[in-house]
Amino acid sequence: MRAPVGRGTISAMVARRPVRMAPVAAFVAGAAGQLAYSFAGPGDPIALTAVVLGVLAVPVVLGALLGARTPHNPVGPALSWVGAAPAVVFAVENWGARPGSGPLGVVAPGVWVWNLAGFVALCLVFPDGLLPGARWRRAAWLTGAAGVVVNAAGAVAVDTAPAPVLAGAAALAFGTCLAALGTAVAALVRRYRRGGEVTRQQLRWLVLGAGTVPVLLAAGWVAQSFGASPAVAYTGFLLAMLLAVPAAVIVAVLWYDLFDVDRLLGESLSWLATTVLSAAVFAGVVAVGGALGADSRLGVTGAAFVTALALQPLHRRLSELVGRLVDRDRYVRLARLRAFVRAVRDGEAAPERTETVLRTVLDDPGLRLLLRAPGADHVERSGRPPEHTIPLRSGDADVGVLALGTVSARRLRRAREAAVEARLPIEVARLQLQLRDALREVSASRLRLLEATAAERRKLERDLHDGAQQRIVAVGMRLRSLQRTVAPAASRELDVAVESLEATIAELRRLAQGIRPSLLDDGLPVALRALVADSPIPVELAVADVPASDAVATSVYYLVAEAFANALKHAGAGRVRIAVSGDPDRLRVEVADDGVGGATADLPSVRDRIAAVGGTLEVHSPPGDGTTVIVEIARARTGR
Amino acid sequence: MRVLVADDSVLFREGLVRLLGEGGHEVVAQLGDADALLDGVEELRPDLAVIDVRMPPTMTDDGARAAGRLRERHPHLPMMLLSQHVETRHSVALVAGGGFGYLLKDRVLRVDDFLEAVRRVGAGGSALDPDVVGALLARPALSVLTGRENEVLALVAEGHSNASVAGRLHLAERTVESHMRSIFGKLGIADTGEHHRRVLAVLAFLGNRRVT
Numbered sequence: 001m002r003a004p005v006g007r008g009t010i011s012a013m014v015a016r017r018p019v020r021m022a023p024v025a026a027f028v029a030g031a032a033g034q035l036a037y038s039f040a041g042p043g044d045p046i047a048l049t050a051v052v053l054g055v056l057a058v059p060v061v062l063g064a065l066l067g068a069r070t071p072h073n074p075v076g077p078a079l080s081w082v083g084a085a086p087a088v089v090f091a092v093e094n095w096g097a098r099p100g101s102g103p104l105g106v107v108a109p110g111v112w113v114w115n116l117a118g119f120v121a122l123c124l125v126f127p128d129g130l131l132p133g134a135r136w137r138r139a140a141w142l143t144g145a146a147g148v149v150v151n152a153a154g155a156v157a158v159d160t161a162p163a164p165v166l167a168g169a170a171a172l173a174f175g176t177c178l179a180a181l182g183t184a185v186a187a188l189v190r191r192y193r194r195g196g197e198v199t200r201q202q203l204r205w206l207v208l209g210a211g212t213v214p215v216l217l218a219a220g221w222v223a224q225s226f227g228a229s230p231a232v233a234y235t236g237f238l239l240a241m242l243l244a245v246p247a248a249v250i251v252a253v254l255w256y257d258l259f260d261v262d263r264l265l266g267e268s269l270s271w272l273a274t275t276v277l278s279a280a281v282f283a284g285v286v287a288v289g290g291a292l293g294a295d296s297r298l299g300v301t302g303a304a305f306v307t308a309l310a311l312q313p314l315h316r317r318l319s320e321l322v323g324r325l326v327d328r329d330r331y332v333r334l335a336r337l338r339a340f341v342r343a344v345r346d347g348e349a350a351p352e353r354t355e356t357v358l359r360t361v362l363d364d365p366g367l368r369l370l371l372r373a374p375g376a377d378h379v380e381r382s383g384r385p386p387e388h389t390i391p392l393r394s395g396d397a398d399v400g401v402l403a404l405g406t407v408s409a410r411r412l413r414r415a416r417e418a419a420v421e422a423r424l425p426i427e428v429a430r431l432q433l434q435l436r437d438a439l440r441e442v443s444a445s446r447l448r449l450l451e452a453t454a455a456e457r458r459k460l461e462r463d464l465h466d467g468a469q470q471r472i473v474a475v476g477m478r479l480r481s482l483q484r485t486v487a488p489a490a491s492r493e494l495d496v497a498v499e500s501l502e503a504t505i506a507e508l509r510r511l512a513q514g515i516r517p518s519l520l521d522d523g524l525p526v527a528l529r530a531l532v533a534d535s536p537i538p539v540e541l542a543v544a545d546v547p548a549s550d551a552v553a554t555s556v557y558y559l560v561a562e563a564f565a566n567a568l569k570h571a572g573a574g575r576v577r578i579a580v581s582g583d584p585d586r587l588r589v590e591v592a593d594d595g596v597g598g599a600t601a602d603l604p605s606v607r608d609r610i611a612a613v614g615g616t617l618e619v620h621s622p623p624g625d626g627t628t629v630i631v632e633i634a635r636a637r638t639g640r
Numbered sequence: 641m642r643v644l645v646a647d648d649s650v651l652f653r654e655g656l657v658r659l660l661g662e663g664g665h666e667v668v669a670q671l672g673d674a675d676a677l678l679d680g681v682e683e684l685r686p687d688l689a690v691i692d693v694r695m696p697p698t699m700t701d702d703g704a705r706a707a708g709r710l711r712e713r714h715p716h717l718p719m720m721l722l723s724q725h726v727e728t729r730h731s732v733a734l735v736a737g738g739g740f741g742y743l744l745k746d747r748v749l750r751v752d753d754f755l756e757a758v759r760r761v762g763a764g765g766s767a768l769d770p771d772v773v774g775a776l777l778a779r780p781a782l783s784v785l786t787g788r789e790n791e792v793l794a795l796v797a798e799g800h801s802n803a804s805v806a807g808r809l810h811l812a813e814r815t816v817e818s819h820m821r822s823i824f825g826k827l828g829i830a831d832t833g834e835h836h837r838r839v840l841a842v843l844a845f846l847g848n849r850r851v852t
Contacts, residue, residue: 465724466694469746470649476749477655484662498749505746509725518725521701530726 020067023080026088027060033091059083059246074125079249081118083242089114110154113147123184127202131187139183146180206248216240270322274315282307333361337421344425351428362415366405371430372398390415392426399430446612451551457516464512469505476501517557524553528560540577546587552633555609556589562606563591563629571595571627589631598623641665641762646677647692663755674702681710688762693723704730718761726771741767760799767799792819797842
């Protein structure tokens with residue numbers, strides 16, 4: 001059974017085809033017309049016609065290929081028209097020149113203007129379609145209309161027409177023709193000025209190819225006015241328009257930036273200069289040798305020797321000089337990179353700035369320096385396609401990739417060069433990344449340990465309260481019940497037993513409190529207030545209810561307990577001030593006494609605890625001037 | 641009194657029920673979690689609810705939170721909270737309405753004191769554990785009250801009458817009364833009936849301590 005074919009698919013397919021196939025069809029028709037004319041006898045010999053058609057076929061075929069490769073881009077059809085339009089024009093001119101050719105004879109005199117149609121269209125749509133906006137759509141229609149006007153003027157300006165009509169028609173034709181060409185040029189200029197770097201490079205190629213066209217056309221006019229035959233006068237123009245322009249377009253669209261003109265130019269120049277200078281050195285040595293009366297063979301050998309010695313350094317210097325002149329960007333780029341590398345080596349610049357520096361130097365804000373994360377077995381390219389990236393290696397190890405925001409052959413080459421130049425800061429940045437990661441992991445694991453311990457302590461505390469303590473109370477209650485039924489002597493015994501149970505419970509409660517101060521559940525202020533409740537000396541307590549994680553609150557509690565105990569035990573303090581303040585981003589604890597000072601104790605038991613929750617601990621204890629312990633913890637709410 | 645007991649520890653609950661029974665109270669229900677407690681109060685309308693602070697479902701402070709909700713629905717229901725250790729978070733808010741007690745669980749072993757506290761709370765008075773009061777009334781260096789006034793207020797906060805305070809501190813009752821007047825004055829509490837003033841004094845003091 002045949003699968004039904006959707007009507008919509010077919011119509012969509014054929015809808016774009018005519019635009020792409022029209023120039024091909026026109027070329028075939030024009031070629032057929034010319035060949036028929038040649039066969040009929042009056043025109044050029046068949047071989048010449050075939051050569052002309054072969055040349056015209058080049059842009060037609062290239063345009064068709066381009067159209068097939070980028071079907072939505074009108075540059076393909078426009079390029080095809082560059083060859084197809086002259087094919088039709090020549091046929092019309094051939095047949096229209098014959099007497100009695102009817103409408104063709106009327107059209108033929110002015111039809112030459114359509115030779116430029118493909119070229120103008122190309123200028124208007126290159127490299128990515130007509131410029132946006134109604135103004136440019138109108139401009140495109142106007143250039144078409146200009147063709148019609150020039151063609152009509154040609155039809156009027158036949159030899160038999162009166163002189164004023166001839167002059168008017170000529171002026172009209174040239175004016176309109178200039179207007180159309182001006183529009184095309186304006187489109188190119190506008191694009192060049194508004195476009196990004198890629199667009200500019202693509203346009204540069206077209207300008208290179210197309211720039212020859214008007215020059216050669218003018219040269220053709222001059223040659224013709226000096227009596228050269230049209231066939232000879234316009235050969236250069238036609239070849240430029242039909243071969244150079246299509247080649248430039250193809251290169252620009254598909255492989256723009258491939259041949260990297262700057263470098264080719266720079267290298268050619270420096271070798272040329274080296275050669276010239278070497279020859280001069282050679283000649284100079286020979287001449288000096290001859291003047292000194294040396295044997296000519298000796299002179300030549302000496303000259304060769306001196307030249308060979310001079311060649312290498314000479315070329316290096318010249319390359320540099322030419323590079324500075326021709327590819328100044330590169331020279332400046334490398335100089336800036338080297339300055340940065342030097343600054344990193346001297347410790348004046350942070351290697352983390354490498355990415356920023358590369359962005360500036362390579363003029364690519366989208367550039368990313370993606371370093372391989374420590375422990376990762378591949379480099380995270382953050383979604384960049386491999387052809388946009390340059391692998392960075394150190395020895396056998398993958399260091400990372402340089403991912404470009406904008407890609408072209410030239411940019412890739414420059415970035416590669418920069419990556420080699422910036423090897424040192426890149427490597428340092430990677431090592432720092434590794435170190436930072438390792439440190440982060442260490443402090444994270446320390447916090448995890450602290451949190452695990454806190455959870456363990458909390459569980460232990462609950463088990464004590466809800467298990468052992470509860471059972472003892474229950475036993476006590478049974479004893480109390482029993483007490484009602486026994487003799488007074490036994491009852492007194494039971495009193496003693498229950499009191500002992502109460503003491504055990506109090507002991508258990510103290511034990512649990514030591515494991516984890518349960519009042520921390522009520523917040524740091526309550527817990528700290530209870531901590532100093534039995535203080536023999538006055539305590540000034542100013543504790544704000546700062547949101548803090550369990551780990552942070554517990555750590556602060558133990559810190560205050562330790563500092564407070566020291567103030568009582570060692571400092572002989574008369575009063576103590578405890579202050580907790582801050583916000584969710586930063587918690588500050590201060591425990592100050594007015595004791596003897598000179599404390600050597602570094603609070604080692606709590607220092608690690610404070611460090612584990614990301615805090616810092618300072619002890620100020622000048623002899624005779626009290627002791628102040630200050631702790632600051634960032635992000636106390638989460639403790640991370 | 642018709643007493644409702646909510647505690648998830650069966651061992652403790654049975655001991656408590658026996659103890660209350662021997663004290664002449666009728667235990668109308670024994671419940672094991674906070675939700676059952678809320679339903680039980682709606683259904684049985686007891687004279688007093690004895691509530692364990694730490695109960696299912698989360699085993700943190702479900703009992704205390706249930707007590708807070710009961711206070712909203714039944715402002716006059718006397719409640720006695722029991723806990724294995726000192727927690728102060730909920731007591732300040734609840735002590736305001738009177739008919740509220742908060743004791744550590746092992747206080748039940750002092751049977752007579754406990755039954756007295758139960759009776760006091762059932763009658764609309766209050767009973768706070770000395771340890772809880774201690775945690776709330778941590779000695780402030782810059783307190784407006786003298787040490788003696790602090791001691792008096794701590795006992796008042798536990799729910800003691802002036803006579804009882806006088807007995808415990810070996811003072812004359814008139815001296816205690818004068819201390820109380822001084823406390824009311826220092827805390828700026830207007831004369832609005834003796835019981836109300838006492839609760840306000842305790843509250844003002846507890847609230848004050850919470851902030852500093």
